[in-house]
Amino acid sequence: MKLGEFELISLLSKTLKNKRNGIKVGIGDDTAVFELNGTLGLLTCDALVEGVHFLRNWKSLTPDFFYYLGRKLVSISVSDVASMGGAPLYSLITLGIPDWMEVEELKELYEGVNSALEEYDFSLIGGDTVKSPNFFLDLSLLGTSNKNRVMLRSKAKPGDLVGVTGTLGDSRAGLEQLLRGKVEDTYLVERFLNPEARLKEGVKALEIGVLCSTDVSDGFVFNLYTIAESSKVRIDLNSSEIPVSENLEKFAGDGALQYALYGGEDYELIITFPEEKKEKLENLGFKTVGTVSEGEGVFLDDKFLEKKGYDHFKGGV
Numbered sequence: 001m002k003l004g005e006f007e008l009i010s011l012l013s014k015t016l017k018n019k020r021n022g023i024k025v026g027i028g029d030d031t032a033v034f035e036l037n038g039t040l041g042l043l044t045c046d047a048l049v050e051g052v053h054f055l056r057n058w059k060s061l062t063p064d065f066f067y068y069l070g071r072k073l074v075s076i077s078v079s080d081v082a083s084m085g086g087a088p089l090y091s092l093i094t095l096g097i098p099d100w101m102e103v104e105e106l107k108e109l110y111e112g113v114n115s116a117l118e119e120y121d122f123s124l125i126g127g128d129t130v131k132s133p134n135f136f137l138d139l140s141l142l143g144t145s146n147k148n149r150v151m152l153r154s155k156a157k158p159g160d161l162v163g164v165t166g167t168l169g170d171s172r173a174g175l176e177q178l179l180r181g182k183v184e185d186t187y188l189v190e191r192f193l194n195p196e197a198r199l200k201e202g203v204k205a206l207e208i209g210v211l212c213s214t215d216v217s218d219g220f221v222f223n224l225y226t227i228a229e230s231s232k233v234r235i236d237l238n239s240s241e242i243p244v245s246e247n248l249e250k251f252a253g254d255g256a257l258q259y260a261l262y263g264g265e266d267y268e269l270i271i272t273f274p275e276e277k278k279e280k281l282e283n284l285g286f287k288t289v290g291t292v293s294e295g296e297g298v299f300l301d302d303k304f305l306e307k308k309g310y311d312h313f314k315g316g317v
């Protein structure tokens, strides 16, 4: 592929002709948003592919691998709905199954799917099952926003502060251990295999009146760029405020900040918000890490940060 992932999506989206009136947000945010009979619907899908998102040999490296894969499939789409401030309702799963797969492994996968559906409180109501040379999974998710509003990447305003949930970079450190074939810190590996979608935080942030949000899938800096570009603003980060776990500090030493900035697959929520909401949002678990101003680009301690992150056709960072 000569184009990057996002150039390709942009090229393909130009060929589309949308005929219906109800589309509120099309391609370019974490979910599409549409109106149906006076209610806001959210629609998204996300795939996990053997060789791209996980390796087959990890099943012998970590117990309950398929259970966690099932949970992760659900959590990554819920995370997109959470970043709109919505709630999940109904879902479909496509399974692409290779010859080597055992029925017991698929049963374990669905135990994981079920445990996540229960936790996030929504239903799986169909799907598709096909044979495939590589194992792959895809979940399509329909959600809604009870408030009839959503948070968008395009709504950051100069003067806003930037907040983020949880800690960043753990997932990448977990991935590296699996790629090396040696699990040393199970906390970090679990952060990669079993990310938690920040559903409650998303819904509460919307209730508090937050307008702008996205989730961290391709990397913190990359996802900040999606806000900076679609809102046409500059974002400044303060390096001493970037949340990093003790486990990551132990694992990566001085490199921990690089993991946090560029790691990816954290599935934490980024928001921007006016100063007066800071206390309420900090009580909800959002850490204030930066500011929004007029201009463009993402900066750390006044130094320009390149737009780097995971791109399916350019590879990782």
Ligand SMILES: Nc1ncnc2c1ncn2[C@@H]1O[C@H](COP(=O)(O)OP(=O)(O)OP(=O)(O)O)[C@@H](O)[C@H]1O
Residues within 6 Å of the ligand: 009, 012, 013, 026, 027, 028, 029, 030, 031, 032, 045, 046, 080, 215, 217, 218
């Ligand atoms: N093949 C495609 N055809 C049409 N739209 C697409 C296609 N692939 C992606 N999109 C849209 O492009 C936008 C960016 O997609 P992407 O998968 O990067 O979403 P994201 O939320 O940034 O990442 P993630 O799915 O990892 O959370 C979304 O609006 C998505 O619906």
Ligand SMILES: Cc1ncc(C[n+]2csc(CCOP(=O)(O)O)c2C)c(N)n1
Residues within 6 Å of the ligand: 046, 047, 051, 052, 053, 054, 055, 175, 217, 218, 263, 264, 265, 310, 316
């Ligand atoms: C074997 C292996 N190598 C690399 C990675 C890292 N990785 C894959 S996709 C992605 C971005 C989010 O996915 P998407 O854009 O599809 O939502 C990242 C960071 C991995 N998980 N497994």
Ligand SMILES: [Mg+2]
Residues within 6 Å of the ligand: 030, 079, 080, 083, 214, 215, 216, 217
């Ligand atoms: Mg997303």
